[in-house]
Amino acid sequence: MKAALPEALLRALQQRFGERCNTTMAMREQHGRDESPFDVAPPDAVVFAESADEVAFVVGLAHQQRVPVIPYGAGSSLEGHLLAVQGGISLDVSRMQRILQVHAEDLTVTVQAGVTRKQLNEELRHQGLFFPIDPGADATLGGMAATRASGTNAVRYGTMRENVLGLQVVTASGEAIRTGTRARKSSAGYDLTRLFVGSEGTLGVITELVLRIYPLPEAVSAAVCFFPSIDAAVQTAIQIIQVGVPIARCELLDAHAIRAVNAHDRLGLRELPMLLMEFHGSPAGVAEQAQLVQEIARDLGGEDFDWATTPEARSKLWAARHHAYLSGLQTKPGCRSVTTDVCVPISRLAEIIEASVAEVEATGLAYFIVGHVGDGNFHMAYLIDPLIPAERETAERLSHQMVALALRLEGTCSGEHGVGLHKQGFLIEEAGAGAVALMRNIKQALDPHNIMNPGKIFSI
Numbered sequence: 142m143k144a145a146l147p148e149a150l151l152r153a154l155q156q157r158f159g160e161r162c163n164t165t166m167a168m169r170e171q172h173g174r175d176e177s178p179f180d181v182a183p184p185d186a187v188v189f190a191e192s193a194d195e196v197a198f199v200v201g202l203a204h205q206q207r208v209p210v211i212p213y214g215a216g217s218s219l220e221g222h223l224l225a226v227q228g229g230i231s232l233d234v235s236r237m238q239r240i241l242q243v244h245a246e247d248l249t250v251t252v253q254a255g256v257t258r259k260q261l262n263e264e265l266r267h268q269g270l271f272f273p274i275d276p277g278a279d280a281t282l283g284g285m286a287a288t289r290a291s292g293t294n295a296v297r298y299g300t301m302r303e304n305v306l307g308l309q310v311v312t313a314s315g316e317a318i319r320t321g322t323r324a325r326k327s328s329a330g331y332d333l334t335r336l337f338v339g340s341e342g343t344l345g346v347i348t349e350l351v352l353r354i355y356p357l358p359e360a361v362s363a364a365v366c367f368f369p370s371i372d373a374a375v376q377t378a379i380q381i382i383q384v385g386v387p388i389a390r391c392e393l394l395d396a397h398a399i400r401a402v403n404a405h406d407r408l409g410l411r412e413l414p415m416l417l418m419e420f421h422g423s424p425a426g427v428a429e430q431a432q433l434v435q436e437i438a439r440d441l442g443g444e445d446f447d448w449a450t451t452p453e454a455r456s457k458l459w460a461a462r463h464h465a466y467l468s469g470l471q472t473k474p475g476c477r478s479v480t481t482d483v484c485v486p487i488s489r490l491a492e493i494i495e496a497s498v499a500e501v502e503a504t505g506l507a508y509f510i511v512g513h514v515g516d517g518n519f520h521m522a523y524l525i526d527p528l529i530p531a532e533r534e535t536a537e538r539l540s541h542q543m544v545a546l547a548l549r550l551e552g553t554c555s556g557e558h559g560v561g562l563h564k565q566g567f568l569i570e571e572a573g574a575g576a577v578a579l580m581r582n583i584k585q586a587l588d589p590h591n592i593m594n595p596g597k598i599f600s601i
Contacts, residue, residue, distance in 0.1 A: 201315025220561030254283025
């Protein structure tokens with residue numbers, strides 16, 4: 142049973158932060174829940190930090206008192222990353238929203254960790270620039286780095302791993318350090334930036350980021366294409382990548398997902414498997430890419446493209462795609478989602494989707510599929526009634542079967558959601574006991590008292 146915060150620690154936090162140190166049950170519960178299906182007791186206190194110095198103050202006190210600290214951004218994680226499984230302090234950095242430097246000539250930007258991707262792009266678009274990583278939710282950039290997020294543009298622009306050049310991090314002892322520089326490459330020492338990117342808050346609190354940014358493309362066109370089957374849609378995506386089309390986005394929605402977004406966004410789309418694609422480049426380059434993809438799609442039974450060339454039309458389509466998760470939840474009132482994402486080599490994508498669909502169809506459980514199929518990543522959302530334990534058990538069994546197949550196909554247990562609480566056993570299966578033991582050694586070296594987001598990725 143977890144202990145409450147030491148009184149001396151709580152007094153010190155209240156003295157420093159005043160109303161920004163909150164112990165009300167409503168605030169604690171808000172910070173003790175994410176989009177995962179787990180129910181865990183809330184943290185003991187919530188502290189809203191507004192600078193790296195304030196983060197260092199909180200972590201330094203927690204280090205002295207051996208109290209857990211759970212970094213919190215937008216609360217949109219899916220695998221239980223921000224749940225206070227051992228109590229402690231939820232350290233909310235969402236008020237750290239300053240865009241510190243935009244170096245347009247170098248295509249880099251420095252931001253505080255609470256800046257969201259939409260906020261950043263609103264600032265950048267006036268200079269003809271953008272930040273491409275788009276996980277769907279308007280997540281904080283610190284949270285996106287902590288979970289090594291990717292999203293719809295990853296097939297062309299990569300993930301957070303490729304787009305974070307440097308960080309400021311408050312370590313478990315309360316010391317602020319910097320990793321990386323604004324230079325595009327370095328051979329100096331260990332790559333600490335990559336160590337913290339994807340560490341899920343278990344090694345320190347990210348407070349600043351140096352990011353790559355890109356010029357807005359001269360021409361952008363989005364198209365939807367409907368297919369007679371999921372297999373035809375996935376085979377089309379596979380061939381697009383194999384022939385080398387530099388497509389910017391290539392998203393799959395199955396018929397269940399289409400039905401959900403139609404109801405939520407009143408789109409009137411045909412309820413068939415669909416690829417939602419976007420092409421970036423010069424007008425001539427975009428036209429050439431689209432023509433080649435249309436030919437590939439037709440050969441596999443795809444219909445003629447429906448185009449969205451205006452920003453308004455594209456925004457409407459992509460908003461529906463980003464709403465797919467919440468739209469899907471509304472198809473089964475009161476449900477929770479057990480959501481699993483895997484990523485496999487592109488040539489094996491059709492095999493795992495076909496097998497996973499057959500398995501869930503055999504159970505009768507409600508589900509839907511969306512996927513960043515251009516890079517071999519897809520998401521299966523199993524919709525369960527939280528009052529029916531058998532449905533949760535079925536969903537977890539299906540999830541395990543899907544991950545096990547992904548690993549047999551030389552893929553990964555998570556393409557972008559991360560490990561958190563949910564996939565710790567899968568990580569051992571994927572990486573092996575020796576590699577996970579090495580991860581534990583790194584954790585214990587950097588956080589000897591296990592205060593940084595304890596209980597995530599692996600057990601100590």
